[in-house]
Amino acid sequence: MSQSFRRGVCLVIAAPSGAGKSTIAQALRDTDNNLFTSVSVTTRSPRPGEKEGEHYYFRDLATFRQMAENGELLEWAEVFGRGYGTPRAPIEKALAQGKDVILDIDWQGFRLMKKALPEDVVGLFILPPSLDVLESRLRGRQSDSEEEIAKRMMAAEDEISHWSEFDYVVVNQELEKAIEEARSVLMASRLATERCSMAKTFL
Template sequence: MSVNSHSFVSEYTTNSTMDDPRRSPVVPKPDSAGRAEVFRALEASLGSTFSSQPIIPNPNPLIIVISGPSGVGKDAVIKRLREVREDLHFVVTATSRAKRQGEVDGKDYFFMSKDEFLSMIEKNELLEYALVYGDYKGIPKQQIREYMAKGCDIVLRVDIQGASTLKRILRNNAVFVFLVAESEEALVKRLIDRKTESPEALLMRVASAKEELKHLKEFDYVVVNKEGELESSVRLLESIIDAEKARVHQRRPVI
C-alpha cells in the first residue's frame, strides 16, 4: 500500500481549515521567505510551538567492567584508553596489604589497615571485595558515586572472579568487556615472554588462563587485543562505549 504524501498534507490542511475557519495555515515556500517567517508559519499552522529542549536526555554514566585472562594486555589497553578518552574515571582499589616501594596511595591503591578494611565491609561501603593471599582488596562505593555524579563513566579492571561477582551484583546495569589474545598459542607465548614466573608458576598461570577463557560467554562484548595492534583494540573499546551511549533503553546502575 502506498500513500501520496502531497495528498495527505493537502487533506490535513483542508481539514484543519474546515475545523477552525479562523486559522490560516498558509506556509510560505522556504525558497521565497526567510527561515524565521517559515518557522513561525509552521508553528501557527500546527497550533503549537517547537521545543528547544533536547529530544532525548543526556546518556547515563556507564560502569564498564574490563576483564580477561593474564597476558592479554589489560593494563596496556586501559593505560591507552585513559590517554585518549575523556570523562572516564578508572577506579582505584582499596587494599589492606602494605605499600610497596614506588607505589602512591590514592593512585595505585588506597592503602589501609585490615581493621579499617573490615570496618568498610561491616558498613557495606564496598561494591565488591575478596581476600587474596591473606590481604583484602575491594572497590569503594563512594568513589564510584562521586564520579558518576560528575557525569563520568566508570572503568573497573578486575579478574574473572571479580567480574563474575560484579555481574551478580550489577546484573545488566554495567557493561562487561572480555579482553582476549588472538589465540591460545599467542596468549601462552606472551606469558612466556614476560619472564616473571618460575616454571611451576607459569604452568599454573597458563592452566588458569585456559579455564578463564571458558567465561567469555558471560560478558557483553569481546575485544581481541592482537599483538602490535593496541590502537585498534582501544578504538574498538571506544566504539563499544559510544554504542552504549546511543542505546534507546539506557543501563541504569545504582550504587
C-alpha cells in the same frame, strides 16, 4: 547533547594475564576525558611514594572486611591474604553525574559489579588470539619458571572459561585494532537508550 542526560557507564574489562588488558584499559584512559578514576582499597602496605587516596586507600584487614560487610565495596577479593576492593560511594557519585568508569578486574569482580550495579555495568572480555599465543607471550617474559608458566596458563584458562558471561568480547590479535574495538564498546555503551533521558522537547 544539551537536550539529553545520561548516567555514566561502568565498563569492566577482564582478561587472562598476558592478553593485554592493562594496555588497552590505559589507552582508553589516556584518550578519554569523561572518565572517573576509581581508587581501590587495599590491605597491603604503601610502597615508597604511594599516597593515601591517590594510589590506594590503605586499610587494615579488619577494616577492609568490615567495609565489605557494610556494603561499602562494590567488589572485593582477598588474594594471598591481601584484600583489594572498589569503594562504592565515589563510583555511584561519578555515574550519577554522567562520568564513566573503567575497571580492570577479574570475572569474579565482574559478577559482583554486575550484581551491585546491574544497569550501569557493561562487561568487556579481552581474549588472546589463541592459548598458544598467550603461552608464548607469557614465555616471552622469560623470568618465569616452567612451573610458574604452567600455573599462569591454568589461571588463564580458568579466566577464559568465563568469557561468554560478558557483554562484549575483543580478540587482541593486533593491539591498535583491539583498542579501537574496546573504544567502540565504551562509546556505544554511552549511546544505549536505557542510559539516556531526553528533555521534554522529545518526550
